[in-house]
Amino acid sequence: PIIEMDPSYHYLYITTLRKYAWGNFRQLTKAITIDPAMLAYLDGNENTNRSPNENYARELLELFTVGKGPQIGPGDYTNYTEHDIKEIAKVLTGWTDSGMNRVSNDEGEAHALFQEKFHDQSTKKLSAHFGEEEIPDMGDQEYAYLIDIIFKQAEVARFISRKLYRWFVYYEIDEQVEAEIIEPMAQVLFEADFDIKPALMALLRSEHFYHAQYTGAMIKNPMDF
Numbered sequence: 001p002i003i004e005m006d007p008s009y010h011y012l013y014i015t016t017l018r019k020y021a022w023g024n025f026r027q028l029t030k031a032i033t034i035d036p037a038m039l040a041y042l043d044g045n046e047n048t049n050r051s052p053n054e055n056y057a058r059e060l061l062e063l064f065t066v067g068k069g070p071q072i073g074p075g076d077y078t079n080y081t082e083h084d085i086k087e088i089a090k091v092l093t094g095w096t097d098s099g100m101n102r103v104s105n106d107e108g109e110a111h112a113l114f115q116e117k118f119h120d121q122s123t124k125k126l127s128a129h130f131g132e133e134e135i136p137d138m139g140d141q142e143y144a145y146l147i148d149i150i151f152k153q154a155e156v157a158r159f160i161s162r163k164l165y166r167w168f169v170y171y172e173i174d175e176q177v178e179a180e181i182i183e184p185m186a187q188v189l190f191e192a193d194f195d196i197k198p199a200l201m202a203l204l205r206s207e208h209f210y211h212a213q214y215t216g217a218m219i220k221n222p223m224d225f
Contacts (some may be wrong), residue, residue, distance in 0.1 A: 008099060008110040013037040025194040026151045029064060030144050034112040036097035045096040047089060049120040057088035065150050067159040073156060079155050080129050087124040090145045091135055094119030114140040129153075151194060157186035164200060169209060170217050181208055 013035055020028035032038050038056070039045045047053040061080045062068045069078025076082075096118075099110040121137040126149070133149050135142060150156065161182050162173055173182065181203070189199035203209060 006099065009037045009040070009097075012110050020196075022197045022200075023195065025189075025196055026147060029060075029151075030147050032064075033060070033092070033143050033147065034095055036099065036110040036112055039095055039097040039112060044092060047095070048118040049090070049093050049095050050118075052086070052089040052093060052120070054085050054089045057085045057092060060088065061085065061150075065159065066153055066155045069155075078126075078129075079153070081127045084127050084130065087135075089144060090120040090124050091142050094140075095143070116140075119178065131213060146170060148205075154186070154190060157190040157194070158182060160196075161189060161199060163186040164196075168191055168200075168203060170214050171219075177208075181206070 016028070016031050016035055017092060020031065025202045033056070034044075042059060042213060043053045044056045047056070061084065062077075066079040068080075069161040071077050094115050094117075096113050096115060097110065098113040116139060119137075119139065119142075123137070126133045126135070130153070133151070135146060138145055163184070165177070185199050185203055188202050189196070192198040199208055208214075
């Protein structure tokens with residue numbers, strides 16, 4: 001469990017989040033994908049060519065980038081398919097975390113380690129949602145190539161814009177907000193090559209953000225206060 005990790009895992013993870021909070025979301029996604037804490041938390045360190053683990057591959061699409069969307073067919077969720085998850089899991093094989101027991105075995109501080117012998121070297125093919133892109137064996141650079149493919153999808157910008165809106169403005173997004181706020185914000189994000197700051201500045205400087213309807217609308221837990 002993540003709560004039992006060496007403190008250096010937590011430190012590296014939090015430092016990564018702080019580094020990219022105002023920065024490039026694509027680069028953050030690449031960094032988190034091989035972050036030691038994430039490799040341990042979502043079983044990336046157990047994802048091998050002999051036994052692919054789909055946990056992170058599924059979350060990468062469903063929670064972090066394009067979102068699931070309504071199911072439109074067997075194993076097809078509008079923005080990706082079950083086949084994509086299986087292929088992405090193969091792309092991400094071979095990575096593990098190192099440094100958990102650094103006091104006793106002198107592994108050094110927490111870091112990600114690529115083990116080529118556990119990497120699936122086959123060519124992976126994604127669905128039509130990703131242009132049926134093929135990903136050849138690229139060793140320790142394959143994960144980054146995959147993420148570049150995912151970020152070609154305009155839906156990533158919309159998905160992240162909705163997350164920012166729900167956090168800073170309101171938890172409900174109706175058709176009007178989608179058309180008048182989310183779409184323009186997503187366009188800013190996409191044109192900024194997924195730098196978060198320009199899109200967030202556009203939202204926080206908008207008249208919509210200061211509308212009386214949204215004053216005091218966010219339900220905060222005691223920790224926020």
